[in-house]
Amino acid sequence: MTGPRLLNKVAIVTGSSQGIGREICNQFHEEGALLVCSDLRPIGQGEDIPTHEFITKKGGKAIFVPTDVSKAEDWKALIEKTVAEYGRVDILINNAGICTEANNPQPIDEVDEDAFDAHLRVNTRGVFLGCKYVVRQFKKQELHPCGIRGWIVNFASMVATIGMAGLSGYTASKGAVAALTKTVALDVAKQVTQTAMLDNALGGALSSARDAVLAALPRGRFGETKDHARAAVYLASEDAAWVTGINLNVDGGLTAQ
């Protein structure tokens, strides 16, 4: 039996007031995280209590910071308030997003240009700014005791890989998030300071190629068995109940290049 998986990790969740973001806050609290809820406003549609108050009532730790993710000034203030409250940031969940086209899908020749730009501004620029300013903070602070500098989870969508008629702004914005995520992973890969470990696949005949293989790994180290076991635990658990048919690359960023 293991303990809570996010014990005392400081997590910023954007778009926290309703939907998926609110449930992420709930589950992160259950796993021991200290929360920073951020959204345009504290109460989401159909909710009667702000997410941070809901968490606090359950005995958790949570604050709310009003944030428009498309504004750099808001991101700076969000990170500053998080550090003032908890001393550091461990996790950023870039969940906030809009899909106003869902109510009014238009073929490409009819698309309203302001609506297109709005999707890119919130869904893509919002994720870009979040990555930029949280990585700045990650670099300033001590590593987490487990040796990792920080975690960023970006919400894209299946429309990053398939088209959806009438949703040009949303699909373009999410495709950009998927591509950006790979680049951010490569930009920060070398910040991880864990040392290289023995890799069974590099024993024997391949041992002479060890340095060349290592140089190709963005994370700067070989995988350990526990890296793969952890991914397997996730996929085999109820946490992955809605995940199926995916290729989850547990490869230190090799195929992101």
Ligand SMILES: NC(=O)c1ccc[n+]([C@@H]2O[C@H](COP(=O)([O-])OP(=O)(O)OC[C@H]3O[C@@H](n4cnc5c(N)ncnc54)[C@H](O)[C@@H]3O)[C@@H](O)[C@H]2O)c1
């Ligand atoms: N619901 C789905 O089936 C689905 C599928 C794939 C991806 N997603 C993605 O998951 C994320 C959450 O989706 P959801 O269904 O919970 O959406 P939702 O509309 O229920 O909630 C989105 C939240 O983001 C907030 N938000 C919007 N613009 C913002 C801004 N500029 N700054 C800060 N916060 C802002 C909203 O206020 C809202 O609380 C989105 O990125 C969405 O694209 C959702």
